[in-house]
Amino acid sequence: MLALAGYPLGLRFRFLDRVAEAPAGQLAELLQGDYADEAVLGRFAEGLELITYEFENVPVGAAKWLAERRPVYPPPVALEVAQDRLAEKTFFQGLGIPTPLFYPVLTQNDLLDGLERTGFPAILKTRRLGYDGKGQKLLHSSNDLETAWLQLGGQPLILEAFVPFERELSILAVRSRSGQVAFYPLVENHHAGGILRKSLAPAPATPARLQHEAEHLALRVMEKLDYVGVLAIELFEVEGTLWANEMAPRVHNSGHWTIEGAETSQFENHLRAVLGLPLGSTAARGHSAMLNLIGQRPNTALVLEIPGAHLHWYGKAVRPGRKVGHITLRTAAPDALEVGLKQLEAVLAETPAAAPLTD
Amino acid sequence: MLALAGYPLGLRFRFLDRVAEAPAGQLAELLQGDYADEAVLGRFAEGLELITYEFENVPVGAAKWLAERRPVYPPPVALEVAQDRLAEKTFFQGLGIPTPLFYPVLTQNDLLDGLERTGFPAILKTRRLGYDGKGQKLLHSSNDLETAWLQLGGQPLILEAFVPFERELSILAVRSRSGQVAFYPLVENHHAGGILRKSLAPAPATPARLQHEAEHLALRVMEKLDYVGVLAIELFEVEGTLWANEMAPRVHNSGHWTIEGAETSQFENHLRAVLGLPLGSTAARGHSAMLNLIGQRPNTALVLEIPGAHLHWYGKAVRPGRKVGHITLRTAAPDALEVGLKQLEAVLAETPAAAPLTD
Numbered sequence: 001m002l003a004l005a006g007y008p009l010g011l012r013f014r015f016l017d018r019v020a021e022a023p024a025g026q027l028a029e030l031l032q033g034d035y036a037d038e039a040v041l042g043r044f045a046e047g048l049e050l051i052t053y054e055f056e057n058v059p060v061g062a063a064k065w066l067a068e069r070r071p072v073y074p075p076p077v078a079l080e081v082a083q084d085r086l087a088e089k090t091f092f093q094g095l096g097i098p099t100p101l102f103y104p105v106l107t108q109n110d111l112l113d114g115l116e117r118t119g120f121p122a123i124l125k126t127r128r129l130g131y132d133g134k135g136q137k138l139l140h141s142s143n144d145l146e147t148a149w150l151q152l153g154g155q156p157l158i159l160e161a162f163v164p165f166e167r168e169l170s171i172l173a174v175r176s177r178s179g180q181v182a183f184y185p186l187v188e189n190h191h192a193g194g195i196l197r198k199s200l201a202p203a204p205a206t207p208a209r210l211q212h213e214a215e216h217l218a219l220r221v222m223e224k225l226d227y228v229g230v231l232a233i234e235l236f237e238v239e240g241t242l243w244a245n246e247m248a249p250r251v252h253n254s255g256h257w258t259i260e261g262a263e264t265s266q267f268e269n270h271l272r273a274v275l276g277l278p279l280g281s282t283a284a285r286g287h288s289a290m291l292n293l294i295g296q297r298p299n300t301a302l303v304l305e306i307p308g309a310h311l312h313w314y315g316k317a318v319r320p321g322r323k324v325g326h327i328t329l330r331t332a333a334p335d336a337l338e339v340g341l342k343q344l345e346a347v348l349a350e351t352p353a354a355a356p357l358t359d
Numbered sequence: 360m361l362a363l364a365g366y367p368l369g370l371r372f373r374f375l376d377r378v379a380e381a382p383a384g385q386l387a388e389l390l391q392g393d394y395a396d397e398a399v400l401g402r403f404a405e406g407l408e409l410i411t412y413e414f415e416n417v418p419v420g421a422a423k424w425l426a427e428r429r430p431v432y433p434p435p436v437a438l439e440v441a442q443d444r445l446a447e448k449t450f451f452q453g454l455g456i457p458t459p460l461f462y463p464v465l466t467q468n469d470l471l472d473g474l475e476r477t478g479f480p481a482i483l484k485t486r487r488l489g490y491d492g493k494g495q496k497l498l499h500s501s502n503d504l505e506t507a508w509l510q511l512g513g514q515p516l517i518l519e520a521f522v523p524f525e526r527e528l529s530i531l532a533v534r535s536r537s538g539q540v541a542f543y544p545l546v547e548n549h550h551a552g553g554i555l556r557k558s559l560a561p562a563p564a565t566p567a568r569l570q571h572e573a574e575h576l577a578l579r580v581m582e583k584l585d586y587v588g589v590l591a592i593e594l595f596e597v598e599g600t601l602w603a604n605e606m607a608p609r610v611h612n613s614g615h616w617t618i619e620g621a622e623t624s625q626f627e628n629h630l631r632a633v634l635g636l637p638l639g640s641t642a643a644r645g646h647s648a649m650l651n652l653i654g655q656r657p658n659t660a661l662v663l664e665i666p667g668a669h670l671h672w673y674g675k676a677v678r679p680g681r682k683v684g685h686i687t688l689r690t691a692a693p694d695a696l697e698v699g700l701k702q703l704e705a706v707l708a709e710t711p712a713a714a715p716l717t718d
Contacts (some may be wrong), residue, residue, distance in 0.1 A: 003386070004366060004367070006362055007363060007385065007386060007674070008363070008669070008670060008671040008672060009659065009672060010659070010670070010672035010674060010684075012385065012674075026366065026371065026385040026387075027362070027366060027387065028385075028386065097455065243705055263667060263689070264669075273664060276660075277659060277660050277663050278660055278663045278664035281666055281667065281671075285644055285645075285691075286644075300368065300369070300636060301635075301637055302638050302639045304631060304636050304639065305637035307640055308622060308640065310367070310623075310639075311367060311368055311369070312367040313367060313368060313369035315366070315369065315371075325369075329621070
């Protein structure tokens with residue numbers, strides 16, 4: 001999606017991915033190799049003007065190695081903070097941004113100490129490499145401790161208090177090399193099984209005060225990190241205030257609606273930011289809903305016959321639980337969005353999921 | 360632009376072009392070869408599901424050869440009609456669509472006979488392969504005849520009465536394999552030196568009656584040709600009625616604004632049409648102006664800092680008179696469009712044109 005947004009700006013691309021079948025290879029040069037292999041990184045960097053990433057688990061070492069040779073945006077330090085839940089929450093705390101209570105856990109004793117502060121329910125998470133709900137366990141009572149420890153113990157963990165939030169929101173912010181900043185309207189996110197299923201943008205019934213609070217919070221994060229590019233911060237709305245849950249130093253799934261639903265997409269604005277070009281307007285155009293396609297490929301005709309539906313198929317093999325595309329529904333009026341969303345959800349409900357063993 | 364619109368639909372592309380540097384080669388497989396070479400056409404068609412074109416001068420023979428082997432849309436007959444100004448105007452006439460008075464010219468005597476019917480001013484044009492104002496000559500008086508004949512004589516020509524039109528408009532229409540049709544709002548076009556410079560969409564101050572007339576006219580053309588895909592018809596507004604000037608059986612420069620300015624772009628709708636998928640909404644989103652970049656590459660930052668400006672650079676070498684990109688300015692309100700357009704026109708006026716000998 002970055003390349004699709006970048007060609008009209010006159011850009012050319014080279015992608016580095018661990019797998020040769022990465023979808024970007026359909027529309028640009030693709031180098032396949034390991035991120036930890038300096039020979040690969042050297043070949044990748046050769047002749048490039050600058051480097052960016054849209055995958056959160058790029059090793060910080062690789063990003064830093066590249067940053068010594070070419071401009072790399074967002075700065076590797078953002079990756080470093082975002083890859084470790086403890087560093088991330090400590091970072092938020094240091095900026096005075098509210099987060100759920102958290103407690104670092106290395107031993108079973110740490111876990112018990114932590115639970116005295118958080119109480120039940122609480123969530124035990126791996127500090128690193130968690131995504132889409134993987135590497136975490138909800139603890140309802142002490143009965144859950146043994147299973148959770150068996151599953152997650154033996155690596156650095158973090159215990160977090162369960163936050164009785166009203167809803168999950170996210171703010172997409174962007175900061176350019178020149179320091180110019182812009183913010184998209186807050187997005188309301190709906191997860192199931194730890195995976196983002198649906199985003200509504202702009203987030204319905206959101207007071208201007210909340211938007212202002214989110215922008216202020218994102219601005220502090222970006223300035224502290226001397227950030228360049230699009231940054232997503234996942235937030236909890238708790239009794240009318242915002243708590244930071246986590247951040248993603250990249251274009252983000254909860255910003256995919258911007259392709260049709262905003263004047264300038266997050267992908268174009270990310271490119272403008274890393275190139276030091278003026279940022280484009282982040283204003284919403286009408287009302288959008290984004291539905292992820294997870295392990296299923298719906299019938300294209302059924303999707304496209306819904307007014308305002310825009311399909312984004314990623315060209316990936318369909319596997320259970322894998323994000324293989326998304327659909328953005330955009331309408332001028334909010335009631336039309338509701339009607340279309342019901343139709344679209346019905347189409348997806350009737351689409352069989354990939355069987356666990358296909359492909 | 361077709362490929363950029365098609366990847367999100369899950370499509371893959373192979374392009375055939377006479378030149379190896381064709382921009383499409385940056386983002387899809389490109390086969391370089393002559394359209395008249397059956398070996399090339401055979402390699403091109405190999406494994407394709409269907410074939411379309413976005414270049415009006417594809418030889419009809421090549422399109423027909425391919426159509427015997429694969430579905431080809433728009434139908435080659437549309438190409439055949441559009442490539443010959445005499446056939447085209449006769450075709451419009453046969454459908455009862457008003458056109459300028461015209462007269463076929465093979466000899467100098469034909470020219471004199473024709474001028475008796477059209478009077479001065481009149482336009483002498485080659486019947487085939489004219490585009491962007493090439494291959495035509497405006498005749499003000501009999502003094503112009505000798506030069507015009509020297510320049511154009513010796514090939515089939517057409518003489519057309521000069522139409523004192525109020526303005527030039529175009530209608531972008533689309534018809535799918537299933538027969539579904541849709542129409543974009545009328546566009547107002549401004550040419551200079553025979554080349555499209557600016558399109559305003561929707562065309563300002565256009566009564567619904569005119570839109571209806573244009574749709575009815577385009578519908579007759581598409582049904583007569585059993586047309587599939589996007590069709591553009593260039594029109595003259597003459598005393599509140601529409602006259603057909605010419606048609607283009609393809610996505611069209613005067614429809615480029617639809618990428619940002621309509622719910623579904625002409626490129627996506629062309630693909631939906633040829634695939635037999637439901638057509639997307641053709642409704643305008645706000646107000647758009649499209650400016651062609653002709654033989655000049657403006658400073659990207661100056662363009663992008665204008666609110667609502669979207670750059671489309673084609674990745675071509677800059678040569679005098681060559682269309683190398685376009686900029687669409689999209690705003691919610693018409694007065695904001697006027698302000699932005701002034702800024703944008705100032706940026707383009709300050710951009711040096713390619714020198715005749717560069718590149």
